[in-house]
Structures are given as structure tokens and as C-alpha cells.
Amino acid sequence: MKVTLNRVNDNFHFELKNERGHIVNVDSRPEFGGDDKGASPMELVLMSVAACSAIDMISILKKQRQEITSFKAEVEGERVQVEEAKPFKNIHIVFYLEGDIKEDKAAKAAQLSFEKYCSVSKTLEPTATIHYKVVLNGKQLEN
Structure with missing residues (x-):
């Protein structure tokens, strides 16, 4: 099992992708410096x-x-x-x-x-x- 992470912006927004190509967006809340573009x-x-x-x-x-x-x-x-x-x-x-x-x-x-x-x-x-x-x-x- 393997996933890859790619940073999307200058803050904490990431796209994570599994080996089958499914993408999950991850980010931090604004109070922690993120843009709230995904789940924490x-x-x-x-x-x-x-x-x-x-x-x-x-x-x-x-x-x-x-x-x-x-x-x-x-x-x-x-x-x-x-x-x-x-x-x-x-x-x-x-x-x-x-x-x-x-x-x-x-x-x-x-x-x-x-x-x-x-x-x-x-x-x-x-x-x-x-x-x-x-x-x-x-x-x-x-x-």
C-alpha cells in the first residue's frame, strides 16, 4: 500500500493520491495557517x-x-x-x-x-x- 502527497499551495493544502488514482485533499484550518481546502x-x-x-x-x-x-x-x-x-x-x-x-x-x-x-x-x-x-x-x- 502506498500513497503520494503533493503540496498544492504555499500553505498546507495537499493532494494525496493512492495507487489507484483516488485523490483526497488535506489542509489546515485558517487559525493554524491553512486555507481550509480539505479535511485535517x-x-x-x-x-x-x-x-x-x-x-x-x-x-x-x-x-x-x-x-x-x-x-x-x-x-x-x-x-x-x-x-x-x-x-x-x-x-x-x-x-x-x-x-x-x-x-x-x-x-x-x-x-x-x-x-x-x-x-x-x-x-x-x-x-x-x-x-x-x-x-x-x-x-x-x-x-
């Missing part, structure tokens, strides 16, 4: 956790022949000062699923994602605690 690197970390676990969960539920009509997630990260850096200490994710899905299968899909399959959350595990909730058809499920 730390926002991309949160996006990556959500996307990775969503892929896992949808894959698991499809294999179990569960009918998903809507899948959304909200992710919030709490950061802590460690010397000059501010890594994530806690990450909170809420998944909102709708469809003809059994509660136990939705809960198990999330559990399997975080405990076994999601490479992004496994990468963050040594430094951040990931908390998740599943809301199925408007009802919050027990973890």
Missing part, C-alpha cells in the same frame, strides 16, 4: 475509523442476509496534550442503521468490527479507547 489529518483519522468499521459491519450483515436501507455514523474524538502533540484519547462512534435487521446481528457486527476486523481501530488501540453504540431503527442497542 486528525479528521481523516476519525473518518477512517468510521469508514473501516462501516465496511466491516455492512459486509457482515450482508453475509447474514440482513436488509440495510440506511447506514450512518457519527464520530467524535477527544484529544489530550502529550508533549507537543494532541493524540486522540477517546473516540466515540454512534452507528445508525435502518432496515430489516435483527438486533443481535447488528450488535454482533459492530462487536466483530472493533474486536477483530477493523485495521484502523486496531492501529489506534494502543493510544485511544474506542467506544461505540448501535442505534437500530431508532432504538439504541446494548453492547
